[in-house]
């Protein structure tokens with residue numbers, strides 16, 4: 001069990017680690033392009049190293065270079081068949097995007113993952129890719145990893161989304177890029193669009209018309225240099241700290257501000273919280289700095305299309321309900337049940353330990369302001385990096401009476417989380 005000393009405030013500047021979603025995509029597109037690409041300041045974490053290894057298994061030569069990696073490849077047209085089983089570890093993004101990538105590359109590939117990933121639905125990518133002609137089989141009637149992808153020629157197809165998932169959208173785009181003819185994917189709601197934006201850097205334009213993305217196939221991707229911005233989802237924990245701690249003044253530098261990711265800033269407005277935002281670059285992914293100072297905040301109900309743009313921040317937003325003046329209610333977030341853990345159940349478990357009043361729904365939670373902390377709460381991280389980071393914040397907020405079972409799993413996305421928190425001026 002882990003515990004922390006109580007702090008009241010945090011002040012100063014942080015540069016959060018680079019974006020996880022963008023790093024995965026940078027390794028994949030660099031590997032799909034012919035020539036030498038550079039991925040600068042990538043996120044180096046357990047998840048992104050799974051993608052790097054998966055691309056190496058296809059014959060891409062990836063070596064450390066200056067502030068990142070050099071990726072030398074003969075392009076997707078010349079991928080090698082992986083010699084062994086490709087292990088996606090804990091990473092849903094690796095498993096889902098890579099399935100689309102190799103299904104169209106016509107290679108025999110076997111994918112596996114850790115315990116958590118092996119419980120997460122894969123049918124959401126198997127179904128549209130099978131509609132395109134892919135041959136994929138996986139455990140329990142094509143639901144879960146392990147998965148086998150058998151060489152097959154894909155046909156251009158118009159896919160209508162059945163899930164609100166950027167991973168599924170990206171898997172289809174990665175397959176469509178390699179397929180002769182023009183395919184399309186129509187989203188249910190706008191999900192993160194890093195794939196669409198990054199393709200431009202690799203010299204390729206997909207056509208986006210509202211929720212429909214049209215992808216002409218047999219893409220000639222040109223090797224490129226990608227500089228990865230800070231991860232908004234990691235910055236979100238520091239934004240949350242400003243609302244959780246009494247005496248915080250935090251500036252987050254060089255963070256990605258793509259609106260399909262930064263819905264938390266809209267939630268701050270719903271909370272009645274002001275913050276400063278300085279946009280420093282708008283070429284490709286928007287980047288900038290955020291400054292936020294402790295303040296009281298009102299509750300709100302969050303539902304609708306914004307959910308896709310705060311999907312990874314929702315467990316923390318729900319937990320912030322403990323510190324708001326009124327309840328925080330989240331609905332329409334059933335996707336949280338199939339993340340690294342069942343994040344609705346995980347948050348509910350920890351709220352119960354804390355002695356909080358809350359309601360759990362199939363698609364969300366309603367969390368009431370905390371009246372009195374229970375005695376000696378024991379929080380669980382459920383082997384989920386984002387739940388562990390919330391627990392660490394709560395541990396620092398309430399002090400050593402809070403015990404946390406696992407904090408190691410933060411290495412999936414933010415290995416330096418505690419160190420970065422402690423690098424601020426603590427009071």
Ligand code: S3P
Pocket residue numbers: 020021022024093164165166167168170191192311312335
């Ligand atoms: C991701 C998309 C989201 C997100 C995940 C990363 C991506 O998943 O939760 O952490 O990189 O495309 P879904 O698209 O399945 O919701």
